[in-house]
Amino acid sequence: MSFKSLGLSAELLRAIADQGYSKPTPIQRQAIPVILERKDVLGGAQTGTGKTAGFALPLLQLLSKSSGSKVKNSIRALILTPTRELAAQVEESVAAYGKYLPLKSAVIFGGVKINPQIEKLRRGVDILVATPGRLLDHVQQRTLDLSQVEILVLDEADRMLDMGFIHDIRRILTLLPRRRQNLLFFATFSNDIERLAENLLNSPVLIEAASRNSASETIEQLVHPVDRTRKRELLTFLIGSNNWRKVLVFTRTKHGANKLTKQLEHDGISAAAIHGNKSQATRTRTLAGFKKGEVRVLVATDIAARGLDIEHLPHVVNFELPGVSEDYVHRIGRTGRAECEGIAISLVCIDERDQLREIERVLKREIPKEVIEGYEPDPSIKAEPIPHGRNNSNQRRGGDAAHGNSRNDVNSARHATRREYGARKERPQGGSEEAVARRAQNIPRKQSVKGQWSPGGRAMSKGERPSDR
Numbered sequence: 136m137s138f139k140s141l142g143l144s145a146e147l148l149r150a151i152a153d154q155g156y157s158k159p160t161p162i163q164r165q166a167i168p169v170i171l172e173r174k175d176v177l178g179g180a181q182t183g184t185g186k187t188a189g190f191a192l193p194l195l196q197l198l199s200k201s202s203g204s205k206v207k208n209s210i211r212a213l214i215l216t217p218t219r220e221l222a223a224q225v226e227e228s229v230a231a232y233g234k235y236l237p238l239k240s241a242v243i244f245g246g247v248k249i250n251p252q253i254e255k256l257r258r259g260v261d262i263l264v265a266t267p268g269r270l271l272d273h274v275q276q277r278t279l280d281l282s283q284v285e286i287l288v289l290d291e292a293d294r295m296l297d298m299g300f301i302h303d304i305r306r307i308l309t310l311l312p313r314r315r316q317n318l319l320f321f322a323t324f325s326n327d328i329e330r331l332a333e334n335l336l337n338s339p340v341l342i343e344a345a346s347r348n349s350a351s352e353t354i355e356q357l358v359h360p361v362d363r364t365r366k367r368e369l370l371t372f373l374i375g376s377n378n379w380r381k382v383l384v385f386t387r388t389k390h391g392a393n394k395l396t397k398q399l400e401h402d403g404i405s406a407a408a409i410h411g412n413k414s415q416a417t418r419t420r421t422l423a424g425f426k427k428g429e430v431r432v433l434v435a436t437d438i439a440a441r442g443l444d445i446e447h448l449p450h451v452v453n454f455e456l457p458g459v460s461e462d463y464v465h466r467i468g469r470t471g472r473a474e475c476e477g478i479a480i481s482l483v484c485i486d487e488r489d490q491l492r493e494i495e496r497v498l499k500r501e502i503p504k505e506v507i508e509g510y511e512p513d514p515s516i517k518a519e520p521i522p523h524g525r526n527n528s529n530q531r532r533g534g535d536a537a538h539g540n541s542r543n544d545v546n547s548a549r550h551a552t553r554r555e556y557g558a559r560k561e562r563p564q565g566g567s568e569e570a571v572a573r574r575a576q577n578i579p580r581k582q583s584v585k586g587q588w589s590p591g592g593r594a595m596s597k598g599e600r601p602s603d604r
């Protein structure tokens with residue numbers, strides 16, 4: 136099947152050709168015709184499946200077929216994403232696909248100055264990609280009018296709910312016109328998504344991205360058992376003795392990240408921390424320095440790392456295991472991307488035994504253990520409870536999440552899709568390794584929708600959920 140047979144216009148086909156896409160991905164084959172028919176969609180698709188083009192291409196086509204209203208500061212399509220990084224990525228795609236069309240797109244998110252965004256909105260925007268908080272700021276300041284929205288897209292809606300955006304979303308919905316097309320995408324179906332879909336969608340067509348045979352299972356995983364007080368020493372030893380030049384290290388807390396960074400610097404290893412307490416400008420600068428190799432170790436918290444897109448990252452170290460097993464999958468997915476070999480090492484002390492067990496349960500396999508000579512755990516040391524505040528799930532809702540941080544996950548998935556569907560050039564951005572790693576390892580997350588819906592979809596009756604199929 137070709138893009139042409141999906142009924143896309145010449146301008147879009149030209150932009151698609153520029154991207155180097157030779158054929159549509161499964162989600163695109165399913166979504167594009169349905170969206171072009173102006174139907175609501177409930178789409179189960181992870182980032183990395185070609186989902187963005189799946190909704191952006193038909194959205195651009197629909198908008199280009201008619202002219203918008205002249206209401207000041209109004210927009211015609213609203214794409215909501217959970218994080219700034221994802222928002223930026225999606226807008227970049229929309230701009231690329233729409234480059235031969237007379238439609239204007241823009242992205243707005245928090246953590247940066249609002250004035251340039253106001254200026255942009257004033258000059259006229261057709262398609263707006265936004266994170267919920269900053270969007271509402273604009274509405275409040277009357278620099279944005281949502282009353283003319285024709286198409287609403289909720290991208291990664293499950294993540295938005297996880298991040299506590301439901302109230303913002305509800306508020307935004309009240310500001311939209313009643314008559315509009317709604318597209319709701321999620322990676323994992325849940326009761327919350329079901330409720331949202333029930334409220335939002337009119338006879339939606341269910342579509343599901345077929346699972347890709349990801350070849351990116353190039354991540355080697357290893358656990359080094361070690362005493363809690365000797366982790367930092369072991370980390371320095373591993374970095375030094377193996378001459379690792381680019382290492383991403385995860386800690387559970389922002390405080391832990393700062394402390395470890397200082398200790399590594401003290402050990403003579405250049406390091407920088409990245410977490411939600413750092414300003415966006417600092418984070419951008421730190422990340423750029425790490426990518427360029429100016430800093431050898433980047434110490435990150437889970438939430439801060441969600442937006443990280445680092446090419447050729449050979450080493451990921453879990454200095455502490457994450458409180459949430461799914462974060463483990465996400466963390467290790469930072470490496471082993473784009474067919475590069477990667478190794479994910481976890482330094483695990485006795486306190487983390489249960490977490491390790493839980494991770495292995497989720498992975499459905501044991502992670503090989505290797506005790507490093509000289510760092511053998513002392514069997515007389517007893518397990519201690521992990522302080523509550525160290526659990527990162529707390530940060531997710533309050534701390535970093537509020538910064539709308541996480542282009543989660545997008546990248547290795549993106550690269551893999553591009554490889555599989557024959558795109559010529561690689562873009563340097565992206566995210567959802569979580570998705571890729573999960574798929575690659577066949578790890579279900581909460582309730583996977585895979586296999587529950589008939590591909591191609593059909594209209595969903597009220598009250599029905601994918602698992603009813």
Ligand code: AMP
Pocket residue numbers: 155156157158159160163181182183184185186187188545548549550552553554555556557558562565
């Ligand atoms: P997404 O799931 O939207 O994040 O897209 C994943 C990656 O696949 C992005 O880098 C896209 O540029 C790329 N992509 C999307 N559609 C296609 C296609 N039909 N052929 C090749 N690559 C694609």
